[in-house]
Amino acid sequence: MRRFDPTRAVLTLALAAVLAACADPAPPPATVDAPPPPMATADTAPASDSADVHRFRIGSLDAAVLRDGDIHVPNDGKTLAVGIPKPEVDAVLTQAGEPTDTVHLGVQALLVRSGDRVLLFDTGAGDADFADAGRLPASLRAAGVEPAQVTDIFISHAHPDHVGGLTDAAGQTLFANASVHLSAPEWQAVQAESANAALVAAISPRVDAFAPGAEVVPGVTAIPVEGHTPGHSAYEIVDGDARLLYIGDAAHHFAVSVQRPQWTIAFDGDAPVAEASREALLARAADSAVTIASPHFPYPGLGRIVRREGSFVWAPLQ
Structure with missing residues (x-):
């Protein structure tokens, strides 16, 4: 993706305004202790539970985290902690119970049923060669939903591990009836890259390019990060x-990105701005105790951000 250069002042003000709702004290969290029945309409038989489907609720809404696969990147100072001495990175990983040779990232999507709408947040990596992924279609069906039943897809951003599952190997859309929502700046950047020509052709008729920070559909508001x-x-x-709060790639690793938000991540287009965004989002999330859904934290990626010893830690929901 192309780099861009917004000022930190604009970033901080915009993020604070849009995330102001997150400052309310201790809202009721999404619960995980009472799974709802499988998401199924009258013409779809409920599927049996699957290890790749984690059901929960957001208030009265049925929701599920859908596993797509995994990404493994070397802990070589070139990805999630660029330029940081390896012993420092190793210490964070070891304390979190993680190996120090390879960094493991989950790939998962979020499914929510809201009234007549079936909402899908990101679509996984598809058949991308950098990931052991592509399980989203099976996970979706295991949750009792056919691709044609999805009405709305919300794209956090257009990196291939988030949009790879939008199309099949032939470049045809897998979600024929879904509107594809992404921010107008993201859509403009996608269209500007010649490598995205096939994706643009497949999804253009159904794209809704919204203004950053918009309420995209009732009950779902975009948060610019x-x-x-x-x-x-x-x-x-x-x-x-x-x-x-579905965070997209605001943070990649549950320990490295959360405990050291100022460490540079190679995937960020503008690292200084991304680092400021990450720290601001983690602070707001910690202070509001909002439940987080992360597509890259250990499956199912549901939990909270907690302040500890001058930094943050990830507290998964049990």
Whole structure:
């Protein structure tokens, strides 16, 4: 993706304004202890539970995390902690119980049923050669939903591990009836890259390019988190007093990115801006106790950000 150069002042003000709702004290979290029945319409038989489907609720909304696969990157100082001495990175990983030779990232999507809408947040990596992925279609069906039943797809950003599952090997859309929502700056950047020509052709008729920070559909508001790509968005999903914040690539690794938000990540288009965005989002999430859904944290990637010893830690929901 192309780099861009917004000022930190604009970044901080915009992020604070859009995330102001997250400052409310201790809202009811998304619960995981009472899974709903499989998501199925009258013409779709409920599927049996699957290890790749983690069901939960956001208020009264049925939701599920869908496993797509995994990404493994070397801990070589060139990816998630660029230029940081390896012993420092190793110490963070070891304390988190992680290996120090390879950094493991999950790839997962979020499914939410809201009234007549079936919402899907990101679409995984598809058959990308950099990931052991491509399980999303099977996970979706295991949750009782056919691709044609998805009405709305929310793209955090257009990196291939988030849009790879939009099309099949022939370049045809896999979600024929879904509107594809992404921010206008992100869509503009996607169209400007010749490598994206096939993707653009497949999804253009169904794209909704929204203004950053917009309420995209009732109950789903985009949260600009700048620096990763030109129009990267998190999404806040609200039902009554219950909220869930889907963070996209605001943070990649549950230990490295959370405990050391100022360490440079090679995937960020504008690293200084992304680092400021990451720290601001983690602070807001910690102070509001909002439930987080992360597509790259260990499956199912549901939990909270907690302040500890001058930094942050990831507290997964049990």
